[in-house]
Amino acid sequence: MKLEANDIVQWLINVNREIQEHKDYLSRLDRPIGDGDHGINMARGFRAVEERIKNTEYVTASEVLKDTAFLLISKVGGASGPLFGTAFLKMSTELKKSNTSFDDRILINSLDKAVQGVMELGKAKVGEKTMVDVWHPVVDCLKQEGKIQPEQLSNVANKAMKSTKKFQATKGRAAYFKEASVGHIDPGSASSFLIFESLAKMLKEKK
DSSP, rough: OEEEEEHHHHHHHHHHHHHHHHHHHHHHHHHSSSOEEEEEEEEHHHHHHHHHHHSSOOHHHHHHHHHHHHHHHHHTTHHHHHHHHHHHHHOOOOHTTTTEEEEHHHHHHHHHHHHHHHHHHHHHOTSSSSSSHHHHHHHHHHHHSOOHHHHHHHHHHHHHHHHGGGSOOOOGGGGGGGGGTTTSSSSSHHEEEEEHHHHHHHHHHHH
């Protein structure tokens, strides 16, 4: 499947609408193990993203993702801004290598760079109750398949998000709760699920 800048714009518009719809849910997830403002912060960041990208003419997907990255870094509070911003910035850098269009393989490569960047910045690995617990298994699955199948993408992301319930947090504010963090879905993983669910939606509609 060939993808272009407008497809990435649509993906990110989908993300914003999912985040706005689930803003209160994301904050509820954050209250027992955080500051309780994850949904508010993510909603503020992605609202700014949609406002920017839907009113801008882009030639390449890399440019879309670069704007997205810097808006998230500047608008989303706490650790989430730099982490999600880094993910999209790494994607942007990888997609600079492509022309105005690119295929599944190149998109998968960019997602792989994204998760590597997040793991490096957050010094996190799988099983520590962070967004990595969704990004890593999703990217692993996509790399094994060599292409993106929307239904599978959504299912893997959903399963990965739910798996964070069993983990004890060792990073960020949630780490202060130690054993009490077990039994709660990680808010960053829930936001990550919405990001991948929105990507699956865009790809389904394109097909």
